[in-house]
Amino acid sequence: MAMKAQVLYDFTAETGNNELSVQEGEILTITNQNVGGGWVEARNSRGNVGLVPEDYIEVNPGSTQASATQNIGAHSQGYNNSSANTQGVNGNEAWTATTWSNNNTADNCNYTEQEPAGNNGSVYSFDEEWDDDSDDGKSTGGYGGSQTEEGGTMQRGGGHSTMKIALNKFPGFSKTPNPELYLLTKHISKGNDTLPIYAGEVGPVWLYPQVPLDCVVADPKKGTKMYGLKSYIEYQVTSNTTNRPVNHRYKHFDWLYERLVEKFACALPIPCLPDKQVTGRFEEEFIKVRMERLQGWMSRMCRHPVISNSEVFQLFLNYRDEKEWKLGKRKAEKDETVGVKIFSTIDPELPEIDPTQVEQKFETYSQFSRSMDNSVKELLAVGNLHWKRCTGPLQKEYRQIGKAFQNLSSVFNTSGYQRESTLTEALTATGKTYEEIAEMVAAQPKKDLHFLLETNNEYKGLLGCFPDTIGVHKAAIDKVKEADHLVTMNKISQQDKHTMEKNLSTMSYALQAEMNHFHSNRIYDYNRLMQFYLEEQVKFYETIAEKLKKALSQYTTM
């Protein structure tokens, strides 16, 4: 049956692009959601069919296929480029808006193996799959549900709202994160693996390292294998602790991501890696975009005190040779402290919280992440629209203004009248100035909006992971609420109930520490991005004013 979607924002079609103009509130029928590039094909009530940006619509919850269509614009891989290496922010001249807007909306974070549908640009997909090139001779499984080795692990991509879909698709997978496994655990692991939580100024906080970890992803190199039949890109990753570069292919990042999800996603939202596929006209562009986004993702992981300190992450950054890498990989894949078990390693040295308070805190976080998710999406939609206008109609219009002034100047030159030259020269200069402004207008989004959208896109991805992480907590709260009943039924002891409450308190501390980490990063990131955006905007308007002043000076004052 047809799926319906509601239009969130007005969208005016560009002529000749098969687009469909839609208005806020309008109900559309999705005719093809696999268009790609951030677009869906839809039909309006008048029967007109055309492309509409995914971000501009919301799938109607009453729709018959609502669960399946949550894929549309509901989440995205998140990452940022707000690393210490600011090269990515300023050195992006080669990019096109298309590249950006394609990637901000079309994400494959759920890995449900949809056919890559018709895309405007060519799609580069280097050999980054878990193919026969498995480094240690052990298959780690495909995208399916074969990862059933460890108890309580979340499926790959399971840190996201599409987890349920993936479960339906792969019925062999059955072990969903179940907080019960942990709630009844009495033993708290002590030692190196312990994750302490302290009372910080802002509330419960993770233990932060003295020197923050960071790394640089750089120097992409193309390699080949199988006698040149297959090619891949290798990136150099250099951490600030060792200053020694290690090489990693995309598939290694992907492996790391999978390990982090398995191990931490019940407690920490792990944002998806950047898209496997990046649309772009040039291979260089593709590599550049991916590298920038991998850098952003790695920087965010480095900034997280729990992740950055984990054995698997340290291995990824600092392995000394192939042997250490392979042994480390094998060890990480056999790690049993995964899924909800991660809470057993968390040790809040703080007084136990009452379950009622836990629930209140939970509600606050839950609501905040939902609101922020909406707000971020709104900003992305508006920003994309503005980008499109700057590089489309606005650029064209300023060019036309420039041309019109120059044409008038040319006509004036044919008058045969003796006193033309000052005016015609000034008019020509004015026309050229507006042509320059046209190019400035079109180039500006890459200079300022790009970073704003990239960061917000990263947050969109991150916020898309919250529901599942928070969902584990919600399930725990519900279990604890049932505890009284279970005690009455003699299913658990009074002691068990106390254990559950204590463990719920630990989970709540973990969530608080994580939220405080998120807030502190968010304030840093948004402060930084807004300043950067405004600085660039000021420069932009000042430059235009300067150019126009210069053009003005060419006219004679009368």
Next chain:
Amino acid sequence: MAMKAQVLYDFTAETGNNELSVQEGEILTITNQNVGGGWVEARNSRGNVGLVPEDYIEVNPGSTQASATQNIGAHSQGYNNSSANTQGVNGNEAWTATTWSNNNTADNCNYTEQEPAGNNGSVYSFDEEWDDDSDDGKSTGGYGGSQTEEGGTMQRGGGHSTMKIALNKFPGFSKTPNPELYLLTKHISKGNDTLPIYAGEVGPVWLYPQVPLDCVVADPKKGTKMYGLKSYIEYQVTSNTTNRPVNHRYKHFDWLYERLVEKFACALPIPCLPDKQVTGRFEEEFIKVRMERLQGWMSRMCRHPVISNSEVFQLFLNYRDEKEWKLGKRKAEKDETVGVKIFSTIDPELPEIDPTQVEQKFETYSQFSRSMDNSVKELLAVGNLHWKRCTGPLQKEYRQIGKAFQNLSSVFNTSGYQRESTLTEALTATGKTYEEIAEMVAAQPKKDLHFLLETNNEYKGLLGCFPDTIGVHKAAIDKVKEADHLVTMNKISQQDKHTMEKNLSTMSYALQAEMNHFHSNRIYDYNRLMQFYLEEQVKFYETIAEKLKKALSQYTTM
């Protein structure tokens, strides 16, 4: 049968306005040309029907009704507000873009009495017709072809490219300007009425007065008559020579225009008066727009050395009482030196020009006026598009950007995290700044583009009068070319032929003097308007940069 039109410029429809997106080169079928407000209804090849701006299309010359559809966007009343009184330039806050764009394209200069069709705004049409209120008890005829009193007069509105249509429409009118009447005239009138032409620095020039004439049109007052059943607006017109205000209603301006066309249009292009009907939501707006445009028209007439010095113009500006006005009116209406006879009063004190040279000069002028007409129309089309974008999608987009930042700030405020306030306050301020920018963007066209478009619109109207004035010259050249043949046929004497050549030379001097007047005014006007436009643009961009700088300063530097 259906009329066809070709699209000159891309036009993107605004959603919800019944508009039709069209692309350059596309062929449309006009389904309703009486829509008004500068729009026509058209159907594209796919059968979609919607509104398209008149200025964006050109009626296909191969169309069956091509002659009738030349009305569409082919000419306009012209006038300017570039008078010494600059009030009109800066004091127009109350105006809307709609007002402007309606008037720049929908002109009724041909007075073919089309039904005023559906208009978005209400139409104010004060009692300005030649109704029963004729001041001197003598009917001067309606809009039809009843003005057959004087030999060789051009029909009202005949100074424009639609003259032929008007002739077809009013078959009673037969006396078209025929240069033969003048070419064989031997007597050159001397005395007060003589119009001398001198050799100026730039070539032949009219005699310019020592002190340029100018006037101020101000202080519109509403009056009523017939016991309040009819109302009219009276304007105060004060010339700089007498400093004594005289009162005139629109119909008086109209009477003056008619006299000037009768008397001078064979030698001088007389631009139409501003539209009879001005669309606007408010009566005040209507009066303000009309007054500004009457001011522009009067200033241009004052600047013309021949017109400003004419008895009828002096009467209009300087009459001392009702009696003088009525007597002067009657005299002017009985003036016999009208039509091509005006050339009999022109006395170039310069050597006779060879007919070959006359033709060359004629070709230059003819081509220049055509090219400039095209260039001015291009600028108008681009300017209108830009205006529409500024007050439409751009304003909306900056508002949305502003709202998105403010919404994000509101969400951040709900985090419960302690260190929000600096960021949220700065974000709110940024959002408000973009909302202010939205209003600035929408208000800007009134500040700068308005004057640019008004002046170009005036030139469009003026250039629309050139073909008919130049046409009289072309007819004279053709007559003189026939002269040899006529001599052979004994239809005219050799002496007659010499008279014709001498008189053609006089006509050519008149055209040269007029073109030099036009060029000098054009250079003045465009120099002035470009400076004004650029000054306002610089202010605009500088103000935006300042506002953004202020918003930027609210963020904490980290």
